[in-house]
Amino acid sequence: MEASDTEKITSRQIVNGLSVDVEDWFQVGAFENVIKRDDWDSLSLRVEDNVSRILDLFAAADVTATFFTLGWVAKRNSALMRRIVEAGHELASHGYDHARVFKFTRSEFAEDITTARKVLEDAAGVRITGYRAPSFSIDSRTPWAYMELAEQGYAYSSSVAPIAHDHYGWKEAPRFAFKPLPWSDLVEIPVTTAMFGGKRLAAGGGGFFRVLPYAFSRWAIRQVNRTDKRPAVFYFHPWEIDPKQPRVGNAPMRSRLRHYTNLDKMAAKLGDLVHEFAWGRMDMLAHREAQNPVEMSTDIAA
Numbered sequence: 001m002e003a004s005d006t007e008k009i010t011s012r013q014i015v016n017g018l019s020v021d022v023e024d025w026f027q028v029g030a031f032e033n034v035i036k037r038d039d040w041d042s043l044s045l046r047v048e049d050n051v052s053r054i055l056d057l058f059a060a061a062d063v064t065a066t067f068f069t070l071g072w073v074a075k076r077n078s079a080l081m082r083r084i085v086e087a088g089h090e091l092a093s094h095g096y097d098h099a100r101v102f103k104f105t106r107s108e109f110a111e112d113i114t115t116a117r118k119v120l121e122d123a124a125g126v127r128i129t130g131y132r133a134p135s136f137s138i139d140s141r142t143p144w145a146y147m148e149l150a151e152q153g154y155a156y157s158s159s160v161a162p163i164a165h166d167h168y169g170w171k172e173a174p175r176f177a178f179k180p181l182p183w184s185d186l187v188e189i190p191v192t193t194a195m196f197g198g199k200r201l202a203a204g205g206g207g208f209f210r211v212l213p214y215a216f217s218r219w220a221i222r223q224v225n226r227t228d229k230r231p232a233v234f235y236f237h238p239w240e241i242d243p244k245q246p247r248v249g250n251a252p253m254r255s256r257l258r259h260y261t262n263l264d265k266m267a268a269k270l271g272d273l274v275h276e277f278a279w280g281r282m283d284m285l286a287h288r289e290a291q292n293p294v295e296m297s298t299d300i301a302a
């Protein structure tokens with residue numbers, strides 16, 4: 001057996017979490033200051049075509065995944081929600097209209113996730129038990145968020161980027177599954193980071209996956225699987241495989257660079273990724289990881 005075959009089998013032993021944050025090209029956090037919420041209904045919807053391509057890509061690789069979907073999108077694309085579920089994927093919540101959790105009060109957050117869940121459940125006819133905060137916006141400012149999710153009966157959240165970043169991040173949070181509340185089984189599954197030179201690097205997808213060479217993500221996921229012996233959690237967005245999306249000309253240069261780089265290469269890169277590693281739904285990963293959470297010395301959400 002070739003060394004490379006042995007390596008591939010080793011890294012295949014852990015089933016990683018594959019996720020898609022289902023929002024359209026005009027709903028990303030980076031454009032929120034230039035595209036008004038009131039204008040959303042006048043813009044062209046591209047999310048259905050893009051999710052269709054993703055469903056084909058996943059079917060070709062025989063993988064299942066979790067689609068964290070905005071209530072706003074589900075309300076306008078109920079047939080698409082049913083197609084996601086019928087293909088064996090998990091449908092989960094990404095909130096209603098991409099407002100960040102740390103901008104809410106607890107009661108506003110409760111209303112947002114209740115509304116989103118109802119729209120998703122009505123559209124697809126399944127129960128929603130997973131949640132991902134828009135822009136990974138659960139952090140030390142939002143201790144009530146986990147309480148609300150637990151009280152509403154969610155099984156897991158994947159809403160933390162345990163890293164320092166300009167838009168988001170909770171750098172003190174554990175890198176792997178933890179139970180934020182001592183009285184609840186709710187488990188948080190942070191998005192993947194890899195250790196390099198004693199520092200945490202964002203390695204779970206988004207712009208990093210698109211902008212950096214594929215070899216970086218391969219290295220990072222292998223390191224997490226082999227050294228940390230944990231599953232990686234990867235995410236991307238439907239608009240990232242859509243080079244023909246309208247260009248938002250008046251957004252800041254930095255946002256535009258991050259948003260539009262390598263859109264034309266993304267589908268092929270995702271193809272490499274889904275074929276190279278073993279992937280599955282986040283609810284199943286959360287269920288396994290809940291058996292082996294990172295021990296918390298105190299309730300960090302308190």
Ligand SMILES: [Zn+2]
Nearest residue numbers: 021023134135
């Ligand atoms: Zn999002």
